[in-house]
Amino acid sequence: MKFRDCAAAVMGSPKSECQLSRCHTHHLLPALHGEGVPSLLSGFATCPGLFYATPAADGILSRIRIPGGIISSQQCRAIADIADQHGGGYVDVTNRANLQVREIRTGINSEVLQHLQDMGLGSRNSVVDHIRNIMTSPTAGIDAQELIDTRPFVQDWDNYIAAHPALSGLSAKFSVCFDGGGIIRVCDRLNDILFAAVLVDGNVYFRLYLSVGTKGQPPSDTGILLTPEQCLPVLAALTEVYLAHSNTTNNRRLRLLELLNTLGCENYLQEVQQRLPFSLLCSNLTPQPPSLVGKGEKFSPLLQGEGLGERLDAKYQHIGIHPQRQQGLFYIGVVLPLGRLESNQMKGLADLAAKYGSGTLRLTPWQNLLLTDIPQQWVGDVQSKIAFLGLDISATNIKSALIACSGNKGCASSATDTKSHALALVEYLETRVTLDCPVNIHFSGCEKSCAQHSKSDITLLGVSIEDGNGTVEGYHVYVGDSEHKFGRKIIYQYVTFAELPALIKRMLDVYKIQRLNSDESFGEFANRYTEKL
Template sequence: MFGHSWRAGVNKIEQIKAEKDGLDVDADIARYAELGWQAIQESDVERLKWWGVFMRRHTPGHFMMRIRIPNGITNAAQLRAIAALAQRHGRGILDITTRQQIQLRWIQFEHVPSILSELGAVGLVTLQTGMDNIRNIVGCAVAGLTRNELFDASPVARAFTDMFVGDRAYTNLPRKFNVTITGCRENCVHAETQDIALVPATAELGGRTIAGFNVLIGGKNGSGGYRIARPLDVFVRPEEAAEVCSAIVLLFRDHGSRDARNKIRFAFLVEEWGETRVRDTLEARLGRALDRAGADERLPEATNHVGIFRQKDVSLSYVGLAIPVGRVTSEQLKEIARLAVAYGTGEVRLTPDQNVVIPNVPDPKLGNLTAEPLLKVLRYDPSAIMAGLVSCTGIEFCNLAVIETKARALKIAQTLESKIHDGKPVRIHWSGCPAGCGNHTVADIGLLGVKAKVDGQTVDAVDVFVGGSSGPQPTQAVKILENVPCDTLPTVLEGLIRYGEPEKLRRRLRAISTPPLTPSPAASPRERVDDAGRRPLLLKDELPDGAGKALVVNGHEIAVFRCAGTLYALLNQCPHEGGSLAGGAMEGDEVICPLHGYGFNLKTGVCSTDPRLQAKTFPVVAQQGGFVIDA
């Protein structure tokens, strides 16, 4: 199929796919439901994953079902249906995943046909949520709502999903394929961990500034660790994005290796070919040249959308609720659905950090919503430790995990809450095995499950990573501890949280890592003028508070920042060693150079790290409904 036929020596999954497409097992589901789960053939155990049905060896006779929810956008009717199924068939528990899906547990196979039917009645499917398929498309959970987005990218996520779900052209990939599509500038989707990431960008095309996406490829977690997705040096408009994603996936289908399964993710093909060959092959498949990359519009900071935030419509807010380790009961899910109808429009969003957002809440209703009993459990104002807690399924239900994660992560977080009260944000992510489903590689503190020997006894343990991140300046986490027994983690983590500085570590990692690729000309700051041909004009609301942007002004590259409502401009060249200040994070009234962590006062340019240094500053003057920089 698609130029690949099974041969001796090729992995077993390729043989199974060559014999019968995974989607074709649907004809056998009703038969197995009548005969009982013991009758399921070994090959069909694998094919059932194409239908989102997973046998779990830790719960013999019971299955997990994974529900596809593109971009994490769902509604009260769907959540009520899912909650009812969990109550009747799944012992009343559900898990929200880091791909914005919901997983049902403890399902007996005899109920699978009726569950699929009931999900379909509310517009939900489980198709292609496992094995060698395009998994759920991840996107910003507050797409279309947040003020900090370049544009709403959720229609693109939906269009691409509609393109491949149920289509056998996409069901025989060499390996699983993860995609994120986002217009959010706040790095809420861990883009650099994905096989394809479309991230917000602008490009000058035909004399106009166009909002669209830069394309990153070849990211992953799993075997071999975190591979940071690489820029393809391609810019795509929203209307062509789904087609380009499709072409990249089919390129992988036709050219990716099908040998050892731990070495055949798309990242390995990208590594073998290089970005130039991938781009040339992609353009040949599309039959046209693609625009080169634009200016990355992402901010340095990341968010999880937990809390109460004003929407674009200033009369409405969205309320992000922390769901500790992503586990909810059927009763809690029903209550979330009720609250979404009572206080919003019935819409609900799921986040990549396993949390829930209730959007479109009018100001007069906010007080009553925050007083609801459920919000005392699933809080909009959680502790810093609970707000940043993420966990994979763990050995309780997962065939790959080597330790228990969810209950342990929650218990340890509660212990830390009782001891640490400084409110310093910290992201602690647990993965029960190297597959990395808990995204431990991009956390302040990442915990990877292992087994260790203590006094001759095998115990649950973790390797401890710190300083990982995704975003426009991604960093590889550093493993600082190995084989730490889980029983000792409360003390170990308390010390790391109290005395660790993940952001400072990231700056050092960036400073000693391989220098970044030289940006393409299209990605460089561009000269801009107002309608009268005068100095470059910055629009009044172009920069949100806490953001920076590079512009070219009379031949000078200038970094412009908005801090507490005021605009500041500095030469976009760190006087220490030339780092781009526009890409730095803002801390108080300073910008921190991303290269070595030197801090510069936005108003004066004085360096707090080395007072002998000073960045050149420029006046920002109001003009023509916007601002010009006097350079």
């Protein structure tokens, strides 16, 4: 049974517009965000979308879902035009490979929104446009080591969401990820549901992971193995069970984690099973490690460090020039400082993708960008033109792993101007420190840690510091890895920003001198180093 048939059996056929109007009370979006566009929310929404206006400290925020992070040159140009005409003249890539247009102060009329929809931007059904973006590896389909191309799964699930308006009852933070098991993996990203490709006895399966237990932890293995054909029907059943136990009229929708913790994972999965025409296969088999893929072994235990999480240094292996699985073609990973693209840079990259590649660009959950399908003879030319746009392709550039939230210029919750401070730190370090591997430095203006949910090498948590002349902006400094969301330990407290650049330089110098070898990451070094950095 194909997904569209099996999933229809789970969720039922899509409702007609007449039926939909009886299920939901529609409101018009405020004029600021276009008249005549239906929305399930009146006024502003707490989770932004293309059709859901969200206020921020720097104006109105619009977030455009890019399923799988893949976007065309034509779409890039259209979004850059929106940023120029209505926003701040720039676009931000988020940690779910969305695009955000900020500082919107003039109205975006319904004709413009309809044009964006016609170009394939945003959901074609606006009532589900607020649901979190579908995540997959940015190298899906071009990764030489992947077990399966996950792009069709992303597209099919996005189509299914659009065809079933009842899914508007899901939490706006309902998040799904497909990982194809390649070099660039997204298994460590925080998602409610993860389908991770594994190789068992020479066959590709997906292992099902669900978000249970403690908030802020990656999803947990359910022990269920699914064939590729079973993934999307199971996903449809998972959503139906969620809706059956949720009060969809409540403004605050339960997170899937909360519901799983309340019902119990086993009980939840039993209800999922009742909605499926096939049995869920529970297996204690261990997936074959990536190093053995294609070498003929039927089955093998996992090698140390090669689990479903992130492999050593894999997080930033997409930066730079890399061969694709398609012979003679390359992709180029471009560093976007703090995930931000000026509109002229966005148009320039779109032109490069159209002229030298296949006309597509790929956004990453690490807030960078890939140009794909570049013939080998044009790689040097494209690299030069990227540099001409003021961008870099080196993973050892201090900006390659630098993350910052919007800061107090864009968010009232932030204690500090994180983006300006991050750029000032880069300017200080670039002429004083030379890195030979990425160091992930994360500026967070408050405890919510919106810009990066996973652990970083160095976390700088914004705080207000009282001194004799009033209040100044500063940071707590965390390093290492632990159950604490920011790191193993806090090593410095209430460091003013004026003092911070020299302190970070000293920490990086100690790391370079005292590390065991060039393969030891800053996080690994900080975990074992007992002296104060």
